Amino acid sequence: MGIFDKLISEGAKALKEVATEENKEKAASFLNELKGNLENAAGELKEQLKDVDLEGLKQSLKTGADTAREEAKQEYFEEDGRDCKEKILEVLAKEFPQYTVREDVSPSELGGEGKFMNYSLVVSEGEVPKLVMMLIGKTTTAHREYRWAREVAEKKGIPFLNFVVHYPNTVPYITERLRKYL
Numbered sequence: 001m002g003i004f005d006k007l008i009s010e011g012a013k014a015l016k017e018v019a020t021e022e023n024k025e026k027a028a029s030f031l032n033e034l035k036g037n038l039e040n041a042a043g044e045l046k047e048q049l050k051d052v053d054l055e056g057l058k059q060s061l062k063t064g065a066d067t068a069r070e071e072a073k074q075e076y077f078e079e080d081g082r083d084c085k086e087k088i089l090e091v092l093a094k095e096f097p098q099y100t101v102r103e104d105v106s107p108s109e110l111g112g113e114g115k116f117m118n119y120s121l122v123v124s125e126g127e128v129p130k131l132v133m134m135l136i137g138k139t140t141t142a143h144r145e146y147r148w149a150r151e152v153a154e155k156k157g158i159p160f161l162n163f164v165v166h167y168p169n170t171v172p173y174i175t176e177r178l179r180k181y182l
Contacts, residue, residue: 008035082167099125099130101124111152116152117145120135129158136162137166
């Protein structure tokens, strides 16, 4: 009950500072009544919690959290043996059949000059590129050839999208990302 005593003490100090002589007795009486009410409430709460199996409740909550975490993990790491590129190509064919897809495209085809990392996939409508994708590793973005290739697409106003191949890249995730750009 240390917290109640602390509240009462701080309240008493505050009231003493603002109370006039004639109100000090009323303030002291009010504080004693408040303290009694708080002690009664704490006692009732303690009595009600006596019958609660806190350890069982903790274990039940932990088990529920663990189960939810495992279910989310399995959904996130949907594994069907296909790599990221296969899943992307499947989504493009199924959801966006109006576009053509080319693989391993040089940025020089978009007007870039110099040494670049090739685009993994270029999605076009007719001859007009609509989206450029790179399938990258965790550190690919640090390479200048990658940055230069990205700059070529950005200068042409073509949306640029990365998929890190080490991540799960589930079909729903890929579909959601592609819908934002196509």
